[in-house]
Amino acid sequence: MTLVLRHCNKHYGKKHALKDFTFSFETGVYGLLGPNGAGKSTLMNLITDNLKPDKDGGEILWDGQPIRKLGKSYRACLGFMPQQQELYANMTARDFLGYLSALKGIPRKEAKDQIADVLEQVELSEQAAQKIGGFSGGMKQRLLIAQALLGNPSLLILDEPTAGLDPKQRVIIRNLTDRLGQEKIILISTHIISDIETIADQILLLRKGTLLTHGTVSELIEQVQTGEKTLENLYLQYYGGEANAAGGA
Numbered sequence: 001m002t003l004v005l006r007h008c009n010k011h012y013g014k015k016h017a018l019k020d021f022t023f024s025f026e027t028g029v030y031g032l033l034g035p036n037g038a039g040k041s042t043l044m045n046l047i048t049d050n051l052k053p054d055k056d057g058g059e060i061l062w063d064g065q066p067i068r069k070l071g072k073s074y075r076a077c078l079g080f081m082p083q084q085q086e087l088y089a090n091m092t093a094r095d096f097l098g099y100l101s102a103l104k105g106i107p108r109k110e111a112k113d114q115i116a117d118v119l120e121q122v123e124l125s126e127q128a129a130q131k132i133g134g135f136s137g138g139m140k141q142r143l144l145i146a147q148a149l150l151g152n153p154s155l156l157i158l159d160e161p162t163a164g165l166d167p168k169q170r171v172i173i174r175n176l177t178d179r180l181g182q183e184k185i186i187l188i189s190t191h192i193i194s195d196i197e198t199i200a201d202q203i204l205l206l207r208k209g210t211l212l213t214h215g216t217v218s219e220l221i222e223q224v225q226t227g228e229k230t231l232e233n234l235y236l237q238y239y240g241g242e243a244n245a246a247g248g249a
């Protein structure tokens, strides 16, 4: 299983949001780290085929085949958890997953077992019949992960899965991604270092659309030039005062 991006570029009008991005992903957990505007969502949207690269803007290959050509069969390998969004408050967790299974084309008979399985994986089995409107933020995030797991995808894209969660909820999600990363390619975007430093096999640092550097946590902290060798210091080294500022051109 490999996902390869070669020289990918994406413009929005004049804005060059992703610049010549090249990387090969294999089984494991990858953290995409960067401040607002770094290009994380753009990259994820290209990988999920929700956005097309520029004309002549590089290629994206799944097991050696262009995803553009694979179309539906590629999307069947893909699970995507978008940034938190309004969920259907009046639906139960089980009905919501039933609805998404239908959209994904999973046959009804199979869907029932799969829904039970993904609910168990995200520790929501007991809340299956409860309405989403009464769920906490963490439960909603886990339900969004559950829908991404329908169809048992080999590639899982999680856009800020731990945003706004308390430590207990973070641990649940961390353990889950840790386990899933044994057999899938998982990409997690975040601007919170502590969310990924213990779970990511590799971390990619993005800034203004450019891949600055990548490596394991221990490889990355070796790049720290001043102060203690921590990922925070590396982050400051690369992003300095702009850490939370929206990226410029």
Ligand SMILES: Nc1ncnc2c1ncn2[C@@H]1O[C@H](COP(=O)(O)OP(=O)(O)OP(=O)(O)O)[C@@H](O)[C@H]1O
Binding pocket: 012, 015, 016, 017, 034, 035, 036, 037, 038, 039, 040, 041, 042, 043, 191, 247, 248
């Ligand atoms: N639809 C769009 N039209 C114009 N510019 C866009 C559009 N989407 C993103 N951008 C710009 O492209 C750049 C990269 O944005 P992107 O959303 O990929 O960054 P990000 O790292 O995901 O940021 P965040 O953490 O805020 O989600 C930003 O400067 C953003 O303003």
